[in-house]
Amino acid sequence: MIAVDTNILVYAHREDNLFHAVAFKCMEHLAEQPAAWSIPWPCLHEFFSIATHPKIYDPPTPAPLAIDQIDAWLEAPSVILLAETAAHWPALKELLVAGRVAGPMVHDARIAALCLQHGVRELWSCDRDFGRFPPLRVVNPLVGS
Numbered sequence: 001m002i003a004v005d006t007n008i009l010v011y012a013h014r015e016d017n018l019f020h021a022v023a024f025k026c027m028e029h030l031a032e033q034p035a036a037w038s039i040p041w042p043c044l045h046e047f048f049s050i051a052t053h054p055k056i057y058d059p060p061t062p063a064p065l066a067i068d069q070i071d072a073w074l075e076a077p078s079v080i081l082l083a084e085t086a087a088h089w090p091a092l093k094e095l096l097v098a099g100r101v102a103g104p105m106v107h108d109a110r111i112a113a114l115c116l117q118h119g120v121r122e123l124w125s126c127d128r129d130f131g132r133f134p135p136l137r138v139v140n141p142l143v144g145s
Contacts, residue, residue, distance in 0.1 A: 002030065003038045003082060003115045005125030006046040008141065013051055013061065013069050019126075019142050026124065026141045031076035040082040040114045042107065044070055082114040091117045099132040112136045 004027070011023035030037045048070065051061040061069075073079060092113040095101065101109045112133040115123050122137040123130060130138040 001036050001038055001080070001118070001120050003040060003111075003118075003120040003123045004030065004043065005040075005111065005123055005127060005130075006043045006050065007126045008124050009039070009043060009047040009073075010050050011126075011142070013047070013066075014057065016057075022142050027073070031073070031079070034078060036078050036080050037076075038080040038082050038115075038118065038120060039073065040111050042110055042114070044073075044081075046107070080118075082118045082120070084114065085117060087117050088113060095133050095135075101132070105129065105132075109133065 008023050008026060011017045011019040012027040014020060017023070048063075048066050050056055051066045051069075052063050054060045074081070092109060095109045095113050095116075096106065099105070099109060108127065108129050111123070112130060112135075115136055120136070122139045124141045125138055126140050126142060127138075130136060
């Protein structure tokens with residue numbers, strides 16, 4: 001199963017982003033395929049935070065449009081939302097120690113732990129920081145496009 005990180009979601013949504021067209025096609029491909037794919041819940045939270053933030057985008061995405069975008073992704077019949085289970089803390093703890101995580105890097109460790117505990121085979125992301133979690137295969141679907 002493929003999971004999608006925040007940056008791909010933001011790029012697919014924001015038409016003013018340089019990577020919008022290719023990110024949009026990536027999301028469209030996932031949403032239209034019959035195979036299961038996933039979005040970690042924290043990535044949806046972060047998408048909303050980034051897309052609607054006036055210091056990041058001028059103009060920011062209005063909250064109702066960001067909510068509509070999330071609703072559209074969640075309507076895809078093959079999407080699975082990744083959430084914490086009882087197995088989350090042991091998986092996260094291992095990544096925190098092995099990745100020498102401190103400060104805000106905990107957010108990436110949380111995403112990696114969610115992906116690993118749910119059997120994600122690859123995370124689509126443009127964020128190189130996930131390299132500190134080698135058990136998770138990270139692919140940038142925008143490279144070479």
